[in-house]
Amino acid sequence: MRQRKTPRIRQLEALMAVVVNGSMTAAAADLGISQPAISRLLSDLAREFDFQLFDKRDGQLVPSEEVRLLEPDVRRVLDLMRQISDVSADITKRKAGHIRIACLPGFATSHLPRVVADFLRDRPGVTMTIEPDRPERILEWMITEQYDFGITDGFFGHPAVDRTEVNMRTVCVFPEGHDLERLEVITPRDLATQHLIHTRKDSDFYGQLVRGFQNENVELKSRIEVRQFTAACELVCNGVGISVVSELDAAKYAGQGLLYRPFRPTLSHALSLVRPIHKAPSLITLEFMAHFKDSLRPYLQ
């Protein structure tokens, strides 16, 4: 048996227009085409369906039983077609899509939420997945292409990962009311008597910090080792000690019992913005990445 032809969308549109308008002439005006066009679309459809589409009653065309039976499905198809075209338009206007982000835990709770909220405000069709984890996992997710975009640090490259490094400004943070408050700029010498809260001793950033102290012949009095700048800030707030952290994190805690000043020598904290290199990013992902980089601008070195 020969392939059964499915009706054409245009025929279904004409059908519904006549159902709604009760006459072919009105339906034609409704669709903005000529009356003979409707007439033929429907006579073709009736021939393909092989049953009558309308009955004539007092000069009105009323849908036949058969058409009434098909009507719900036809409406659904036309609705869905409109929806597809709406969503596709939203996609090109960067207002629809899904973005999967992997980031350091510190970002998930401090900077990122504000950036995301701002980004989503006028993009109602966009959805996101945000997954905070350790740098090694973030790297893995990029390689396996399970996420679209990653925010990490202490990362030195991988052939399957595209990386943009941004150097963040760092500052010295101390509790409100502390003596350091009177200084404009803080140097290792100013911290000679202070207990320091710092990142892991095997981290690049700690290495820079130590060298800065050594150059001025100041001993670095280590007190607490943490993994995240946000944790350091929390401890500083609670008066446990002093720390040097990214200004991004410091700014978040400023006014919550913590103050900060520039630190010299300049230490660079490198943040890596990564994504799978072999996977073409969606338009909306590209746009979010640009948006995110913009959000870092005030804190760049």
Place this chain on the structure above:
Amino acid sequence: MRQRKTPRIRQLEALMAVVVNGSMTAAAADLGISQPAISRLLSDLAREFDFQLFDKRDGQLVPSEEVRLLEPDVRRVLDLMRQISDVSADITKRKAGHIRIACLPGFATSHLPRVVADFLRDRPGVTMTIEPDRPERILEWMITEQYDFGITDGFFGHPAVDRTEVNMRTVCVFPEGHDLERLEVITPRDLATQHLIHTRKDSDFYGQLVRGFQNENVELKSRIEVRQFTAACELVCNGVGISVVSELDAAKYAGQGLLYRPFRPTLSHALSLVRPIHKAPSLITLEFMAHFKDSLRPYLQ
């Protein structure tokens, strides 16, 4: 702003074929068309959507983020189109539709269920509404076109109602073991001493019965007046009396404590098969009406 064009079904089919097959060449084979046809359908679609549809990975075409976002809707549309064409095919094969039937209460419980069951057996897409009520209501429903088909009696026509009259054979019914069992044919004279159960005294059928008795100078000993033949049969089964009813009803009760014989003179019980005259019947309604008339054939006068 110019009218946004909805994509064409063919483009969506091509899109899904490539998503499924991972290559345009395979998709073309799948759809039974040439590779350049697919190629152009998709390049057109990509231009209309204004974003990339596929990424190339190890020689495979994998759907872009954007396509993945649209995929569920596209699948639904294609499914619905297939369903519309399936249902329309079922309609022409008289295997889909809805029929609203109004009938006398007696029919709803005795003859009709078997006919309907038989009719629906190999028409899985067909649904029915069966509404039993008094003849006046059935007439009203036909006039207001709320039902497609009606089964009634004692009806003499109305300009808005198309009517086919069928004359049903009538028989005399009596309990098993009754003396009448020995007769081949029963006449009023045989019923001279019997109490009769009969329809309402203002009914045409009762009038015929009375005339039959008068012609043979036999007194008709009325015992119970009922509205329906089925009620008469029930009473006869319970030994309350004798009755003359349509063979259609008698046959239903035969073997349930009731027997029947032909009655002379012949009385005609007219059944009216009606439908709204101004409303074009659906194909499936026409087919059911034919089926129903067939079912009456064994009991026609």
Place this chain on the structure above:
DNA sequence: CTTATCCCATAACATCATGTTATGGCTGGC
């Protein structure tokens, strides 16, 4: 009864959508 009006159907034609075949370019594996 005749006429005017309205609505639909048909015909003839233009244009776009969708198929074909022919062909050439790119890429990865040998």
Place this chain on the structure above:
DNA sequence: GCCAGCCATAACATGATGTTATGGGATAAG
């Protein structure tokens, strides 16, 4: 470097869908 496989493009045929012109049938008014 060459071949095989796959996609893109060109040139063309045909079907789908629009147009205008026109005619026929029903209905209401004269």
